[in-house]
Amino acid sequence: MATFYVATESAGFYRLMQGDEICVDFLKxxxxxxxxxxxxxxxxxxxxxxxxxIPRAMANEGMFVLHAGAVCVxxxxxxxxxxxxxxxxxxxxxxxxxxxxxxGDDALVVSLSGSNHEVQAVYPSLRLxxxxxxxxxHTDVKTSAVTDLSSKRRIDIxxxxxxPAAPLRVAxxxxxxxxxxxxxxxxxxxxxxxxxxxxxxxSFSLDPSDVTRxxxxxxxxxxxxxxVPAFELSYPRDFARLPDVRNLILKHVSQLN
Amino acid sequence: xxxxxxxQLSCSDVIAESSVGDETVILHLTNGTYYGLDAxxxxxxxxxxxxxxxxxxxxxxxDEFEIxxxxxxxxxxxxxxxxxxxxxxxxx
Numbered sequence: 001m002a003t004f005y006v007a008t009e010s011a012g013f014y015r016l017m018q019g020d021e022i023c024v025d026f027l028k029x030x031x032x033x034x035x036x037x038x039x040x041x042x043x044x045x046x047x048x049x050x051x052x053x054i055p056r057a058m059a060n061e062g063m064f065v066l067h068a069g070a071v072c073v074x075x076x077x078x079x080x081x082x083x084x085x086x087x088x089x090x091x092x093x094x095x096x097x098x099x100x101x102x103x104g105d106d107a108l109v110v111s112l113s114g115s116n117h118e119v120q121a122v123y124p125s126l127r128l129x130x131x132x133x134x135x136x137x138h139t140d141v142k143t144s145a146v147t148d149l150s151s152k153r154r155i156d157i158x159x160x161x162x163x164p165a166a167p168l169r170v171a172x173x174x175x176x177x178x179x180x181x182x183x184x185x186x187x188x189x190x191x192x193x194x195x196x197x198x199x200x201x202x203s204f205s206l207d208p209s210d211v212t213r214x215x216x217x218x219x220x221x222x223x224x225x226x227x228v229p230a231f232e233l234s235y236p237r238d239f240a241r242l243p244d245v246r247n248l249i250l251k252h253v254s255q256l257n
Numbered sequence: 258x259x260x261x262x263x264x265q266l267s268c269s270d271v272i273a274e275s276s277v278g279d280e281t282v283i284l285h286l287t288n289g290t291y292y293g294l295d296a297x298x299x300x301x302x303x304x305x306x307x308x309x310x311x312x313x314x315x316x317x318x319x320d321e322f323e324i325x326x327x328x329x330x331x332x333x334x335x336x337x338x339x340x341x342x343x344x345x346x347x348x349x
Contacts, residue, residue: 192280209289215273218273218282218291225277
């Protein structure tokens, strides 16, 4: 498994490493210096920079960057948070496959605009394992490798009018929990404190020991939790049940003010 | 050992907190851990910050919620011991 190492600022800069193969230095002039082992595929380096380094750099600049997927429904965004492997990308892809606009499946910047929270993807990504691709996507979908460390495939998302460019108002947050024992689909409203902590837990940071940044993250997560309704979602990992899952999500969101 | 309910309690100075609705999220600045207090925990936390003596806190809650004092004391004891163990409360 790849390991990350973050140097403290006492060294003059932060360094993010994947084992001894990729090294990204976050220099003081907001410049990232990337070095990688010669044998490494370009796409592996690109993945590390785009999906690990850049979201952390943005967080270190004071942005609130969630590790989450999102889709656009009726000009508003629905966000899905959860640990890696919980099914965020599959769920987002299943919405996209039935014509819902994709925002992204990995790193989302959440910001307060007036009295609403808005979201924008760091970039419109979608990465799935082959079984999800076969079950959900059209047969002619183009894919490419994400990294040599994972069998996930990057879905080629053509930039079009269907890809939201401007920030969208966040209508609701969902955290994806483990499937329930009875294979049912459950949605439970989260308290504001639960929402706040879930948002922090699923946010990017560069230096978790940076007290000032941690306090800022707490304030940003609290503001988000106070304003946006959030739910815990559990469902069986069965592709055949995804339509029911989507319908229940949309029903809950439609009932919100 | 003296019961924690008979001790003077104060909030640690290495925490940050955020009020979220009627709940509270506390960040321990040294170990980076986050804690969530529910509505009752938030009430107790607020009274500690106000400097209300611990025995008075339990009596006030018992009166407010019309619950047996012994029940409140039992729940409060567990709650306060947990907060002290996490370094959020200082007992002195």
